[in-house]
Amino acid sequence: MxxxxxxxxxxxxxxxxxxxxxxxxxxxxxxxxxxxxxxxxAPDRAGFVLTGELQALRQSTVAAQTAGNVLELAVKAGDRVRAGQVLARIDERSAAAGLAAADAGVAQAEAMLANARAQAERTRELKRQGFVSQAALDAAETQLRAAQAGQDQARAGRSQAALARSFAAVTAPFDAVVLATHVEAGDLAAPGRALVTLYAPGRLRAVAQVPSTRSSLARAASTVEVQLPDGRWVAPVSRTELPSADPVAQTVEWRLDLAPEAAAAFAPGQSVQVRFAGAAAAAAGAVVxxxxxxxxxxxxxxxxxxxxxxxxxxxxxxxxxxxxxxxxxxxxxxxxxxxxxxxxxxxxxxxxxxxxxx
Known part of the structure; x- marks a missing residue:
């Protein structure tokens, strides 16, 4: 002890x-x-490291284009969907009533056009026989053209009503993964309200906000690498520096596209490290x-x-x-x-x- x-x-x-x-x-x-x-x-590591995040190269927030209650939300976060697959259904009764009214308008316009065409033909015949004046014929032909325009207008209105009704079924614009849903069944949808956010899987980029004071060093770096969430360092297949700086943060956004095989296992929003390094950065004035x-x-x-x-x-x-x-x-x-x-x-x-x- x-x-x-x-x-x-x-x-x-x-x-x-x-x-x-x-x-x-x-x-x-x-x-x-x-x-x-x-x-x-470490002169071979001259440069600097910043924290960034993964973003999808192709991402879309699908919004409602018509008003009505959400009858069904057919997907949830994490689901894989195909292009054209239904994501949500919105009450279409109002749109259906509008389409029915448009159909009636088309029928009315067609009847008026048929009547105006017959009237114009009779007036032409009477003009040849000398029973009516040229003014009467001009009036009949004017009515015919007005009826034709009325029919075109009615048909356009029907197309618009049919399109509005089609908005009741919200579909995926491309093959994607559901990143988030923004409504539930029973919520009121309105034009412009976000319903579902999607992204194309396997196509990601790392985004880093580079301080303006280090922009020249980032451009001069001979090596740019991204450390993925699993610890691997990979080189981007392309890199883009946006042409403007954030006026408040005084940073410039860099977008580093990743190879599909490197990014396949990850999702947007995950944190990464971005390293700008190499002899070129040191020559440009990077502190070693x-x-x-x-x-x-x-x-x-x-x-x-x-x-x-x-x-x-x-x-x-x-x-x-x-x-x-x-x-x-x-x-x-x-x-x-x-x-x-x-x-x-x-x-x-x-x-x-x-x-x-x-």
Missing amino acids: SSRTPLLATAVAALIAGVLPVGAAWAQAAPGAVPTAVLAA RPVLPAAAVLQRGELSAVYVVQDGRFVLRPVRLGAVQGDAGIEVLAGLKAGERYATDAVKAGLAGAQPAN
Whole structure:
């Protein structure tokens, strides 16, 4: 029992001093040598990393084009639909009544046209026989043309009424996946009200908002990569920088199209990392900063620190960190210089009795 007392006292003292995390103190078994490394810049990673999101290359919000109660919502989020498949049905009674009125209008116009045509033919015959004047013939032909125009107008009105009735069945414009539904059965639809949002699967792009101050560096980057939600870094098949900046955020939107095979397993809205790097970015003025592995950093709330080798022992030193550079590590902005030696495992370096291995 007495042999364990010094070890326990050491762990408690370290916790009080704020040097060790709780788990590390109790997990210590014996002092040992901790591997170290020399801090070096990463010129091949010169550049910066931004957080972006995935967006669908083809996405559509299908809206109602007629008013009425939603009788049926035939899909739910996550469903796959085919082009022309019914998504929702809207009460069509009002549209059906309008179509019936339009049919009656067409029948009336056709009857009036037939009567005007017969009247014009009789007037022409009477004019040849000299029983009516030219003015009477002109009036009959004018009535005929008016009746023909009335028929065209009635038929156009019927086409419009038929189109309005067809809006009662809302269909998918292309093969897609349902991203979201915006109504339920019984809700009142109105022209312009969103019903369903769809996107074409497998065609995604990463979108990042690049600060205007870094736009020139992004253009000069020889390598642009996207870290997918599963951790893979992939190169986009094309990249587009929008020609205008956001006047409030002062950022420029970059759109990076992904290969279908790379994006097939993901959905719009997922977060990604976008890395602009390479020698070209460094030549354009990108700051090349030292990079630390994540395991070398000790986090205590908002404080970040690193165990630095001084006079053959570890000394805890606060550091200010920058952007995450993917697998390469985290940028060091202040507190540690290139060429200094540090512990590669901050937890082990914090144990009582830990010594640098080299």
